[in-house]
Amino acid sequence: MYFSKKDILDMESLSVEEISLILDTADRMKEISQRPVKKVPTLRGQTIVLFFYEPSTRTRTSFDIAAKRLSADSISISASGSSIVKGETLIDTARNLEAMNADIIVMRHSSSGAPHLLAPLVRSSIINAGDGTHAHPSQALLDMMTVREKKGGLKGLRVAIIGDIAHSRVARSNITGFKKMGADIIAAGPPTMMPKGIESLGTEVTHNIDHAVDGADVIMMLRIQKERQKNYTLSTEREYARFYGLNKKRLENAKKDVLIMHPGPINRGIEISHDLADGSHSVILDQVTNGVAVRMALLYLVVGGGKNGDAD
Amino acid sequence: MYFSKKDILDMESLSVEEISLILDTADRMKEISQRPVKKVPTLRGQTIVLFFYEPSTRTRTSFDIAAKRLSADSISISASGSSIVKGETLIDTARNLEAMNADIIVMRHSSSGAPHLLAPLVRSSIINAGDGTHAHPSQALLDMMTVREKKGGLKGLRVAIIGDIAHSRVARSNITGFKKMGADIIAAGPPTMMPKGIESLGTEVTHNIDHAVDGADVIMMLRIQKERQKNYTLSTEREYARFYGLNKKRLENAKKDVLIMHPGPINRGIEISHDLADGSHSVILDQVTNGVAVRMALLYLVVGGGKNGDAD
Amino acid sequence: MYFSKKDILDMESLSVEEISLILDTADRMKEISQRPVKKVPTLRGQTIVLFFYEPSTRTRTSFDIAAKRLSADSISISASGSSIVKGETLIDTARNLEAMNADIIVMRHSSSGAPHLLAPLVRSSIINAGDGTHAHPSQALLDMMTVREKKGGLKGLRVAIIGDIAHSRVARSNITGFKKMGADIIAAGPPTMMPKGIESLGTEVTHNIDHAVDGADVIMMLRIQKERQKNYTLSTEREYARFYGLNKKRLENAKKDVLIMHPGPINRGIEISHDLADGSHSVILDQVTNGVAVRMALLYLVVGGGKNGDAD
Numbered sequence: 001m002y003f004s005k006k007d008i009l010d011m012e013s014l015s016v017e018e019i020s021l022i023l024d025t026a027d028r029m030k031e032i033s034q035r036p037v038k039k040v041p042t043l044r045g046q047t048i049v050l051f052f053y054e055p056s057t058r059t060r061t062s063f064d065i066a067a068k069r070l071s072a073d074s075i076s077i078s079a080s081g082s083s084i085v086k087g088e089t090l091i092d093t094a095r096n097l098e099a100m101n102a103d104i105i106v107m108r109h110s111s112s113g114a115p116h117l118l119a120p121l122v123r124s125s126i127i128n129a130g131d132g133t134h135a136h137p138s139q140a141l142l143d144m145m146t147v148r149e150k151k152g153g154l155k156g157l158r159v160a161i162i163g164d165i166a167h168s169r170v171a172r173s174n175i176t177g178f179k180k181m182g183a184d185i186i187a188a189g190p191p192t193m194m195p196k197g198i199e200s201l202g203t204e205v206t207h208n209i210d211h212a213v214d215g216a217d218v219i220m221m222l223r224i225q226k227e228r229q230k231n232y233t234l235s236t237e238r239e240y241a242r243f244y245g246l247n248k249k250r251l252e253n254a255k256k257d258v259l260i261m262h263p264g265p266i267n268r269g270i271e272i273s274h275d276l277a278d279g280s281h282s283v284i285l286d287q288v289t290n291g292v293a294v295r296m297a298l299l300y301l302v303v304g305g306g307k308n309g310d311a312d
Numbered sequence: 313m314y315f316s317k318k319d320i321l322d323m324e325s326l327s328v329e330e331i332s333l334i335l336d337t338a339d340r341m342k343e344i345s346q347r348p349v350k351k352v353p354t355l356r357g358q359t360i361v362l363f364f365y366e367p368s369t370r371t372r373t374s375f376d377i378a379a380k381r382l383s384a385d386s387i388s389i390s391a392s393g394s395s396i397v398k399g400e401t402l403i404d405t406a407r408n409l410e411a412m413n414a415d416i417i418v419m420r421h422s423s424s425g426a427p428h429l430l431a432p433l434v435r436s437s438i439i440n441a442g443d444g445t446h447a448h449p450s451q452a453l454l455d456m457m458t459v460r461e462k463k464g465g466l467k468g469l470r471v472a473i474i475g476d477i478a479h480s481r482v483a484r485s486n487i488t489g490f491k492k493m494g495a496d497i498i499a500a501g502p503p504t505m506m507p508k509g510i511e512s513l514g515t516e517v518t519h520n521i522d523h524a525v526d527g528a529d530v531i532m533m534l535r536i537q538k539e540r541q542k543n544y545t546l547s548t549e550r551e552y553a554r555f556y557g558l559n560k561k562r563l564e565n566a567k568k569d570v571l572i573m574h575p576g577p578i579n580r581g582i583e584i585s586h587d588l589a590d591g592s593h594s595v596i597l598d599q600v601t602n603g604v605a606v607r608m609a610l611l612y613l614v615v616g617g618g619k620n621g622d623a624d
Numbered sequence: 625m626y627f628s629k630k631d632i633l634d635m636e637s638l639s640v641e642e643i644s645l646i647l648d649t650a651d652r653m654k655e656i657s658q659r660p661v662k663k664v665p666t667l668r669g670q671t672i673v674l675f676f677y678e679p680s681t682r683t684r685t686s687f688d689i690a691a692k693r694l695s696a697d698s699i700s701i702s703a704s705g706s707s708i709v710k711g712e713t714l715i716d717t718a719r720n721l722e723a724m725n726a727d728i729i730v731m732r733h734s735s736s737g738a739p740h741l742l743a744p745l746v747r748s749s750i751i752n753a754g755d756g757t758h759a760h761p762s763q764a765l766l767d768m769m770t771v772r773e774k775k776g777g778l779k780g781l782r783v784a785i786i787g788d789i790a791h792s793r794v795a796r797s798n799i800t801g802f803k804k805m806g807a808d809i810i811a812a813g814p815p816t817m818m819p820k821g822i823e824s825l826g827t828e829v830t831h832n833i834d835h836a837v838d839g840a841d842v843i844m845m846l847r848i849q850k851e852r853q854k855n856y857t858l859s860t861e862r863e864y865a866r867f868y869g870l871n872k873k874r875l876e877n878a879k880k881d882v883l884i885m886h887p888g889p890i891n892r893g894i895e896i897s898h899d900l901a902d903g904s905h906s907v908i909l910d911q912v913t914n915g916v917a918v919r920m921a922l923l924y925l926v927v928g929g930g931k932n933g934d935a936d
Contacts, residue, residue, distance in 0.1 A: 033725045037669030039697070045349030047377060057701055058720060065671060065724055068697035073351070073380035077369055088577030096370060096576065099600035100377055101345045264720065265712035288723035357661030359689060385663070385692040389681055400889035408682060408888065411912035412689055413657045 003301040007119040007126040010135035011176040019181060022297050023145050029300070030293035032069060043072035046303060049097050050076045051107040052129070053114075058264055058288070059129050059138070063106050066295035072103075090114060091121060098122040103303050107131075112169075125302040133167050139263055140173035142294040144181065146286050147218055150259055155182035160212040162244060163222025163271055164193040170263045171222055175201050188212035189222075190244060209244050214253045220261045221246050221271045237270055247273040251281070259283050315613040319431040319438040322447035323488040331493060334609050335457050341612070342605035344381055355384035358615060361409050362388045363419040364441070365426075370576055370600070371441050371450070375418050378607035384415075402426060403433060410434040415615050419443075424481075437614040445479050451575055452485035454606040456493065458599050459530055462571055467494035472524040474556060475534025475583055476505040482575045483534055487513050500524035501534075501556060521556050526565045532573045533558050533583045549582055559585040563593070571595050627925040631743040631750040634759035635800040643805060646921050647769050653924070654917035656693060667696035670927060673721050674700045675731040676753070677738075682888055682912070683753050683762070687730050690919035696727075714738060715745060722746040727927050731755075736793075749926040757791050763887055764797035766918040768805065770911050771842055774883055779806035784836040786868060787846025787895055788817040794887045795846055799825050812836035813846075814868065833868050838877045844885045845870050845895045861894055871897040875905070883907050 003021055005014070014022070032040055048067045052060050060076065067074035090109075097105055104125045107115055112132030119126040130136045148154055159178050165171045165187050175185050185203040187194065188211070199205055206212050213219060224240060246260065260272070260281045268274050276282060315333055317326070326334070344352055360379045364372050372388065379386035402421075409417055416437045419427055424444030431438040442448040460466055471490050477483045477499050487497050497515040499506065500523070511517055518524050525531060536552060558572065572584070572593045580586050588594060627645055629638070638646070656664055672691045676684050684700065691698035714733075721729055728749045731739055736756030743750040754760040772778055783802050789795045789811050799809050809827040811818065812835070823829055830836050837843060848864060870884065884896070884905045892898050900906060 035669070038671060038725060039669035045347070045351035045381075047350060047380070049373075057717070061673075061699055061701060061721075062724060064699050065697070065726075068671070068699070069669075073377070075373055075376050075380070077373060089580065092576070092578055092580075093369070095597060096600050097373075099597040100374060100604050101350060101601070102377075264716070266716055268713065268716075285719060285723040288720050289725070292724050357659070357663035357693075359662060359692070361685075385689070387685055387688050387692070389685060401892065404888070404890055404892075405681070407909060408912050409685075411909040412686060412916050413662060413913070414689075 008137050008298050009116050009119060009128050011137050011140050011173045016180055022141055023148060025297035026145050026293040029296035033292055039069050041071045043070035046072040046103045047101060048072045048074045048104045049102045050074055051105055052078050053109045056108055062291045063295050066292050066299055070296055070299060094118045094122050098124045127298055130169055134169050135173045136169040137173050138295055139170050140177040142287055142291040143174055144177055145290045145294055146283050157183045157217040158215055159183050159218040160186050160216040161220045162188045162209055162212055165189050166193050166195040168222050175203055186212045213250055216254045216258055218259045224267055224271050241270050245271050246276055320449050320610050321428050321431060321440050323449050323452050323485045328492055334453055335460060337609035338457050338605040341608035345604055351381050353383045355382035358384040358415045359413060360384045360386045360416045361414045362386055363417055364390055365421045368420055374603045375607050378604050378611055382608055382611060406430045406434050410436045439610055442481055446481050447485045448481040449485050450607055451482050452489040454599055454603040455486055456489055457602045457606055458595050469495045469529040470527055471495050471530040472498050472528040473532045474500045474521055474524055477501050478505050478507040480534050487515055498524045525562055528566045528570055530571045536579055536583050553582050557583050558588055573599060632761050632922050633740050633743060633752050635761050635764050635797045640804055646765055647772060649921035650769050650917040653920035657916055663693050663695060665695045667694035670696040670727045671725060672696045672698045672728045673726045674698055675729055676702050677733045680732055686915045687919050690916050690923055694920055694923060718742045718746050722748045728923060751922055754793055758793050759797050760793040761797050762919055763794050764801040766911055766915040767798055768801055769914045769918055770907050781807045781841040782839055783807050783842040784810050784840040785844045786812045786833055786836055789813050790817050790819040792846050799827055810836045837874055840878045840882055842883045848891055848895050865894050869895050870900055885911060
């Protein structure tokens with residue numbers, strides 16, 4: 001099967017076959033990062049622009065490392081110190097990058113839908129690295145890769161996603177992706193953090209974390225985005241930890257081989273206790289490792305890499 | 313002919329022969345950016361420092377891509393987060409980069425003349441990427457490349473430059489460059505935006521945009537630099553668009569095959585209407601594409617690339 | 625001899641043999657920067673993260689150039705615009721970089737001891753690029769390389785270190801390093817700028833700069849860190865220059881072949897006069913050149929480069 005998508009915008013637009021191809025390719029890419037010489041010439045002479053309108057270390061660094069391990073040229077642009085300050089429209093900026101023969105534009109933007117707006121307007125491939133509260137497909141794919149790696153597959157697994165579902169592009173992309181691959185999702189969080197109509201996505205919904213944890217194969221904790229909360233106080237924090245934080249006591253009802261995941265950065269002692277973050281169930285650092293592999297796969301596939309056989 | 317200049321400081325110091333060599337080299341460089349593998353080993357092992365004291369996306373990215381397509385190592389330094397904050401003089405900073413064996417320092421600076429000050433003091437080649445209101449030679453060269461490409465030559469063309477001529481290093485470098493190559497320049501703009509003594513450069517001057525457009529082969533619109541205008545209001549904006557903005561109606565008096573140019577970023581609806589920016593006369597995105605090619609040529613030529621024959 | 629240290633944290637933890645190996649390797653690395661093609665494939669496929677929590681041009685650029693001349697992939701992360709803003713702990717950030725298979729993390733941090741905290745927790749090599757007021761080993765090594773190069777050795781030399789010793793990680797690392805290699809140190813500065821118990825390091829101490837200069841083979845001027853001084857005024861500055869600044873008159877008592885050093889950036893006219901900074905005794909720019917060489921050596925050695933024989 002050849003990968004024929006130009007862009008990676010969200011999980012909705014990827015088929016089961018495409019997701020499987022991405023994950024299979026990522027498995028092979030992961031092996032490259034474990035070699036003494038972690039670099040293959042696959043994308044030599046390709047120009048990849050990392051265009052981050054919102055601050056990001058983890059995702060930007062992960063894409064940058066992925067690009068370099070494939071020998072692509074990567075150029076970072078941040079919103080501060082850029083033409084955006086001078087009032088250029090997003091579309092004009094993208095068309096400029098296209099005119100410089102950028103093969104791939106990896107972009108993060110605070111407005112939901114920004115990458116979808118650009119994708120049909122430029123020849124360059126657009127990879128969405130997070131748009132507003134909408135989608136974060138490379139995060140969902142690395143989460144799926146991690147679970148598949150540990151569990152042998154995704155079908156029939158019970159995946160609990162816990163936290164601020166309403167404002168989380170990570171949650172949204174994971175719900176869509178995991179469901180598509182046959183997993184069952186239960187979403188848990190305070191009523192104010194649950195999006196309206198979430199049931200229509202086919203997920204079970206609860207406000208009780210213990211119910212969500214009960215029988216889960218995978219527990220995905222979301223980050224409390226302190227910087228986005230109004231009236232955030234220390235007592236809010238303590239209260240959140242008490243009602244929605246994951247800790248050892250709560251974990252007792254989960255399956256014995258449950259996986260604990262977190263997209264990072266972690267607020268230790270708030271949404272997850274110290275011991276669990278570093279404990280034997282945690283696959284949080286596997287997620288980070290797989291993030292580089294998934295992004296290598298995406299960069300490789302969108303420029304037609306799959307057409308010529310092996311990635312290496 | 314060999315290119316013997318160490319530095320690219322302004323258009324005044326380039327001869328007709330040197331300009332022609334740069335444009336010829338850029339034509340060949342452009343072809344590299346259209347290959348599936350957009351990279352040649354020409355500048356492998358050369359150290360290029362991109363030293364931008366003023367924010368810039370377009371120019372910095374263009375030079376960065378140019379350096380990478382030639383396999384040079386490029387290092388970006390911005391004024392914030394640098395030793396400049398600690399009070400180091402510009403000359404000491406440049407001497408430090410020279411001591412690190414930087415082959416080329418591409419610099420943008422808010423003070424007119426800053427690159428001219430440094431050039432004789434360091435062995436590294438200095439390429440001026442914009443100094444104050446003085447010069448922006450790589451922009452003028454990419455503009456000349458674009459016109460030459462579309463019109464087959466520059467001699468005898470009527471080039472209208474419209475806008476804030478007084479504060480525009482783009483205008484200044486283009487006037488000098490195009491005149492040197494035998495084009496006729498007519499400069500148009502509000503009286504407050506025309507530099508004193510501009511007639512001495514041998515350009516026709518008018519405050520009437522319709523007169524400038526009349527019979528023009530090339531119309532170069534300048535950017536209204538909102539961020540530099542005091543008392544800038546929306547009514548200023550509307551008024552500017554009315555008296556000095558380019559629109560369909562105004563274009564009727566230009567030649568049928570007139571080229572519309574803009575150095576970007578565009579203020580749509582102010583100095584240029586939406587339809588013209590994206591219309592068939594516009595070569596604005598060609599300028600961006602040619603920018604990479606011209607910068608590849610400059611990087612190549614200043615380190616003596618022309619001596620060894622072909623660029624590739 | 626093979627270099628077996630995973631990390632470079634401070635001068636205390638390096639043996640005489642290890643320091644000699646680093647300086648010998650740096651001598652060979654320096655030659656690479658003088659070639660027409662300044663690049664060897666030695667660290668191809670190695671991932672080097674430059675993680676600077678404090679602003680830095682000189683040191684970050686030097687490490688970046690060093691990494692690129694060895695063909696490593698280098699990724700820069702600064703504290704602003706990174707997950708640190710989102711409240712991630714330093715240890716979690718480092719573990720994330722490790723999970724992305726970073727081979728080396730070069731870090732600068734405002735807290736003394738930060739790199740020592742991380743080193744035992746991650747497989748990645750940690751190179752301290754300056755931690756608080758504690759250590760700056762690559763600076764001390766480049767200073768030692770420079771003196772060794774000019775004087776043929778370090779043993780028995782009289783090295784005067786002058787300025788704000790108390791707040792200088794450069795001074796601390798140099799005192800330890802030079803003493804280890806058999807040089808004699810005399811530290812001079814205002815009483816408020818001398819750390820308590822400095823005599824215990826085995827250095828002579830004086831508040832009289834003329835006494836320090838008398839008979840010195842090497843004079844190392846420290847930078848007045850204006851940005852760290854409270855109540856810093858121009859009169860403070862003039863007074864400092866008068867009592868502790870190095871100038872031609874003061875130099876008369878030094879040896880005829882004395883070396884003048886400064887870690888940069890220089891405050892001309894304060895700690896050092898213009899003519900001396902640029903004079904025949906000054907090796908300030910040699911220090912910068914050797915900085916790249918020493919950093920190439922460190923990057924090479926910490927990943928086990930010494931095991932396979934030649935660096936090239």
